[in-house]
Amino acid sequence: MEHRGRIVESTGSWYEVSYRQDGEPKKINCRLPGRFRLKEHKLTNPIAVGDFVHFNINDDGSGSIQEIEERQNYLIRESTHHQEGNQILVANIDCAYVVQSIKKPAIKRGFLDRFLVTCEAYQIPARIVLNKIDLATGTDQPKIEDFAELYDSLGYKVLSTSIKNEKSLNRLKEDLRKKTSVFVGPSGVGKTSLLNHIEPSINRKVGAVSDYNEKGTHTTxxxxxxxxxxxxxxxxxxxxxxxxxxxxxxxxxxxxFPEMLEFRQQCKFNNCTHSHEPGCGVMQAFEEGHIHPDRYDSYLNILDSLENA
Known part of the structure; x- marks a missing residue:
């Protein structure tokens, strides 16, 4: 008998699947036949957390995945450390939250904007969680307000949070309700701490942030x-x-880049990269103050990495 379930966790060799049997919630560890790995040779993981699958139960109580349902969407990134293929982080999600912190570590604009580009490209609604606002000083406040105003104006809701501020956690809880969401961000920004306060029963391990380089340790x-x-x-x-x-x-x-869509239509060349070409509507808009300098810098940095990949 074939069952339908959802991937809860993937360790690379085993996949934990959540499913219902006779109305009761159950979990089972499943393996993936080799034919799926050959089919998805461009991916480091042919199956991802959030995937819906069909599986059979073996005599030893383990499962064997027979089918992976077509994905509604997925969040993907390029593999690092010279690995071949790309990595799907999660599949079938309603909203992606990129978590950044005010300090320890500071906001990483390059990471943030790359993440938002991916969400735009793969049609995933995105929001920004600006965490550790309790560390902000008076001089930080104008920068935080400018940051929130910029990204709000681009259509990305910004949620300011702190585990020491119950109201901010309640706002985040409400935003997460009845959706399948994902937290993504650099180590040390407080993703797991937020999760533990949103859902205390989970009690995930939390790591420390180095005072030397302000980099967090991998706890997940x-x-x-x-x-x-x-x-x-x-x-x-x-x-x-x-x-x-x-x-x-x-x-x-x-x-x-949402702020460039209107202006790119005024470019002289259809394949304009908005970096050096004459008659560029985007460059003109930037010079006239319609595109924020930080976003245009991010655009140029990402463009350079794509051109030199």
């Missing part, structure tokens, strides 16, 4: 789909040091 080894008592699911992912873009050509990068 594998992505895991976690049920929320308020309704919905949240995927906690390992801390990422970088976020490489997948299947995006230099000429199409501006399609994923």
């Amino acid at each position: 080894t594998f992505a895991r789909l976690l049920p929320l008592h308020s309704g919905g699911y949240l995927v906690d992912t390992p801390g990422l040091r970088e976020f490489g873009l997948v299947n995006i050509e230099p000429w199409e990068l501006s399609l994923f």
